[in-house]
Amino acid sequence: MVRSYDDELKFLERLTPYSWRIKKGFVPNMNVEGIFYVNHNLEDLMFEELRNSCAQGLVGGFLPGMKQIANVASLPGIVGRSIGLPDVHSGYGFAIGNVAAFDMDDPNAIVSPGGVGFDINCGVRLLRTNLTEKDVQPFKEQLTQSMFDHIPVGVGSKGVIPITAQDLEEALEMGVDWSLREGYAWAEDKEHCEEFGRMLNADPSKVSVRAKKRGLPQLGTLGAGNHYAEIQVVDEIYDKWAATKMGIEHKGQVCIMIHSGSRGFGHQVASDALLSMDKAMKRDNIVTNDRQLACARISSPEGQDYLKGMAAAANFAWVNRASMTFLCRQAFAKQFNSTPDDLDMHVIYDVSHNIAKVEQHTVGGKLKTLLVHRKGSTRAFPPHHPLIPVDYQLTGQPVLIGGTMGTCSYILTGTEQGMVESFGSTCHGAGRALSRAKSRRNLDYTEVLERLKEQGISIRVASPKLVMEEAPESYKNVTDVVDTCHAAGISKKTVKLRPIAVIKG
Amino acid sequence: MFKRKLQALGFPNPDTLNTADEKQFRSTIVWLEDQKIRRYKIEERESLRNTTAEQWNQVFEQYLKDLDCPFANGSRPEVLDWLLGLAVQFEFNEKPESYTSSPKIQQQTSQKLNPLDNLDFGSEDFKIGINELANLLQVQKHPDHLITLEGICNVIQEKLSQDSLKDALKSKKSGNLVQLDNMSFGWDIKSPNVSSAANVLRYLFIHDLRDLQTKINECLVSVQALTANPKTDTKLGKVGF
Numbered sequence: 001m002v003r004s005y006d007d008e009l010k011f012l013e014r015l016t017p018y019s020w021r022i023k024k025g026f027v028p029n030m031n032v033e034g035i036f037y038v039n040h041n042l043e044d045l046m047f048e049e050l051r052n053s054c055a056q057g058l059v060g061g062f063l064p065g066m067k068q069i070a071n072v073a074s075l076p077g078i079v080g081r082s083i084g085l086p087d088v089h090s091g092y093g094f095a096i097g098n099v100a101a102f103d104m105d106d107p108n109a110i111v112s113p114g115g116v117g118f119d120i121n122c123g124v125r126l127l128r129t130n131l132t133e134k135d136v137q138p139f140k141e142q143l144t145q146s147m148f149d150h151i152p153v154g155v156g157s158k159g160v161i162p163i164t165a166q167d168l169e170e171a172l173e174m175g176v177d178w179s180l181r182e183g184y185a186w187a188e189d190k191e192h193c194e195e196f197g198r199m200l201n202a203d204p205s206k207v208s209v210r211a212k213k214r215g216l217p218q219l220g221t222l223g224a225g226n227h228y229a230e231i232q233v234v235d236e237i238y239d240k241w242a243a244t245k246m247g248i249e250h251k252g253q254v255c256i257m258i259h260s261g262s263r264g265f266g267h268q269v270a271s272d273a274l275l276s277m278d279k280a281m282k283r284d285n286i287v288t289n290d291r292q293l294a295c296a297r298i299s300s301p302e303g304q305d306y307l308k309g310m311a312a313a314a315n316f317a318w319v320n321r322a323s324m325t326f327l328c329r330q331a332f333a334k335q336f337n338s339t340p341d342d343l344d345m346h347v348i349y350d351v352s353h354n355i356a357k358v359e360q361h362t363v364g365g366k367l368k369t370l371l372v373h374r375k376g377s378t379r380a381f382p383p384h385h386p387l388i389p390v391d392y393q394l395t396g397q398p399v400l401i402g403g404t405m406g407t408c409s410y411i412l413t414g415t416e417q418g419m420v421e422s423f424g425s426t427c428h429g430a431g432r433a434l435s436r437a438k439s440r441r442n443l444d445y446t447e448v449l450e451r452l453k454e455q456g457i458s459i460r461v462a463s464p465k466l467v468m469e470e471a472p473e474s475y476k477n478v479t480d481v482v483d484t485c486h487a488a489g490i491s492k493k494t495v496k497l498r499p500i501a502v503i504k505g
Numbered sequence: 506m507f508k509r510k511l512q513a514l515g516f517p518n519p520d521t522l523n524t525a526d527e528k529q530f531r532s533t534i535v536w537l538e539d540q541k542i543r544r545y546k547i548e549e550r551e552s553l554r555n556t557t558a559e560q561w562n563q564v565f566e567q568y569l570k571d572l573d574c575p576f577a578n579g580s581r582p583e584v585l586d587w588l589l590g591l592a593v594q595f596e597f598n599e600k601p602e603s604y605t606s607s608p609k610i611q612q613q614t615s616q617k618l619n620p621l622d623n624l625d626f627g628s629e630d631f632k633i634g635i636n637e638l639a640n641l642l643q644v645q646k647h648p649d650h651l652i653t654l655e656g657i658c659n660v661i662q663e664k665l666s667q668d669s670l671k672d673a674l675k676s677k678k679s680g681n682l683v684q685l686d687n688m689s690f691g692w693d694i695k696s697p698n699v700s701s702a703a704n705v706l707r708y709l710f711i712h713d714l715r716d717l718q719t720k721i722n723e724c725l726v727s728v729q730a731l732t733a734n735p736k737t738d739t740k741l742g743k744v745g746f
Contacts, residue, residue: 148603152742152743153744153745154744154745155742155745156743156745157742157743158741158742158743158745159741159742160737160738160739160741161735161736161737161738161741162736162737162738162741180725180729180730180733181728181729181732181733182733182734182735183729183732183733183734183735184735187722187725187726187729188722189721190725191509191718191722192630212567217741221745224745294705326735327737330737382691383690383691384690384691384707389718390711390714390715390718391715393714394710394711416691428608462744463745464746505745
């Protein structure tokens with residue numbers, strides 16, 4: 001079905017200055033409506049994407065984000081709305097920046113690996129220190145090099161933490177508890193992780209040997225793509241009281257942000273599941289608008305196996321981030337001739353932005369148990385929610401938004417309104433604006449590196465020729481994204497951070 | 506093997522008794538009947554007392570029958586154990602109160618250690634004392650003075666104990682004053698008084714939760730002391746390009 005751009009617009013309606021409604025009929029078989037959050041700048045990007053795809057017709061290219069949001073709205077068992085966040089962009093099946101919740105009590109409801117993403121439990125962790133920018137500035141280059149030496153980065157990198165196949169099995173089952181037991185993590189780290197750093201339904205026996213083989217040497221490595229570890233300084237505090245609760249006291253305070261996921265392990269778990277679900281869809285007569293939306297009924301063996309494997313991958317990612325935290329602490333302790341304890345290197349929080357979780361939400365006035373898919377979206381629970389750590393009971397859950405290389409990052413907090421409107425979810429980062437290929441064509445890597453240098457940002461990168469893919473020009477403006485979420489009320493701006501050193505793949 | 510029961514009965518030499526010795530066995534039976542069991546009248550015990558007589562065994566069998574012993578044909582130790590048990594039972598039934606009251610004796614000794622246990626918690630004096638203490642510490646009074654006392658204890662533990670005084674000195678500088686009424690506690694209660702009370706309760710709940718989490722962390726750390734052995738091997742590391 002090809003409609004003109006003007007015809008498509010008839011299905012779109014502005015709800016508030018920061019949100020648009022996607023009406024039923026925009027794509028076939030929609031069970032619920034869609035909604036997406038944008039401000040003026042982001043709106044232009046979204047509509048341009050739609051216009052381009054209409055001009056192209058059915059041939060080639062990515063589906064525009066809006067169409068993907070609507071396709072998800074047509075999946076069986078979806079409740080509420082299919083939600084697009086301000087950083088939404090095309091992804092595999094589901095758009096990245098899409099939230100969709102499926103009713104666990106509906107026998108037809110599905111789980112879809114595309115709704116989680118290939119990098120299962122990709123997430124962001126923020127450590128604080130009691131250092132100031134002044135303390136770090138003279139040693140910035142050494143510190144960056146030291147971080148680069150401690151944390152292996154890049155495609156095909158291998159970790160420095162010795163681990164056997166048996167260790168991996170245990171780590172997959174235990175998540176951060178494994179890191180705790182082995183002494184790589186602090187007891188307080190666990191307290192400040194989503195799910196306390198461990199998904200209890202993980203079952204390593206549901207994970208292929210291939211995935212384990214890929215994962216084994218990669219534990220404690222950063223990876224490539226948009227993953228990074230940054231030394232950041234507090235640039236702006238919007239909510240002093242909430243920031244204090246997180247141990248952020250003043251501008252110029254130094255923090256460390258780690259953005260990474262489950263590496264090749266998660267990727268393999270997702271690929272394996274997509275294959276098995278293809279068959280399950282034929283058997284159970286599940287029809288979707290897009291082949292990439294492969295899925296299986298939650299209660300089916302394929303659905304259950306995926307959820308157990310996904311949980312194991314999530315645990316892998318937590319162990320991975322915990323291991324890198326350990327290495328960061330070592331690097332800082334060596335540089336400053338101190339201990340991580342004395343440097344107050346506590347984990348402020350650890351979020352997952354590619355995950356599906358069973359949660360309780362109120363839909364249409366009724367309490368329901370849902371499987372909430374968050375792909376490129378961060379959980380943002382409000383104050384007093386029982387699942388957030390005691391330290392954040394009054395402020396709401398911290399939400400960590402990693403910016404792009406060389407731009408700023410944010411800490412937000414969850415709100416009651418977000419709980420009502422978006423299943424307690426908000427954005428996850430900047431969101432891509434240019435495809436990787438397009439970035440490589442349009443930008444020159446030496447220029448990108450030069451610009452970072454001018455901004456006073458130290459950088460160590462394994463493959464400099466790929467940095468243009470991650471250049472700020474390739475992304476939406478993270479400040480636009482965060483401001484939209486703040487203005488729409490689905491999360492609240494608390495702290496802004498800016499990088500002074502980056503290491504990446 | 507019968508030492509404890511013999512001791513309980515006040516048998517003259519429980520340590521040296523050898524029941525395998527026929528003579529000693531018979532005299533023990535006689536002692537039990539004379540002192541404890543007293544199944545027969547004194548004049549009827551003559552034949553049992555005659556332990557050297559040849560027909561003593563028949564007399565003993567008759568004696569067991571008269572006692573309704575279930576082990577009349579059992580081995581000597583079995584029979585003796587049963588008889589001792591019976592004797593202990595008689596001994597107890599004679600003055601059970603002297604045994605049940607024995608914990609009281611223990612309590613009395615501990616009372617000496619803790620003078621508070623001697624207090625009568627229901628007396629008017631005590632109630633007046635608690636009221637005065639409550640006034641002094643500005644603790645809200647509850648109709649049940651014991652609950653008021655609990656509240657007073659909490660205040661003293663939290664605010665006036667040596668540890669808490671030390672902590673208070675330390676944290677005085679870094680502590681932040683919290684304006685409870687300016688914070689969102691996730692509800693909208695019309696009455697300002699009820700709202701303040703609810704806020705305080707919620708705050709106290711969070712405080713308790715923090716305490717619990719701290720204890721959990723302490724447990725984890727103590728287990729870590731046994732299990733943790735983090736290692737790194739830089740030779741394994743590899744940067745990917």
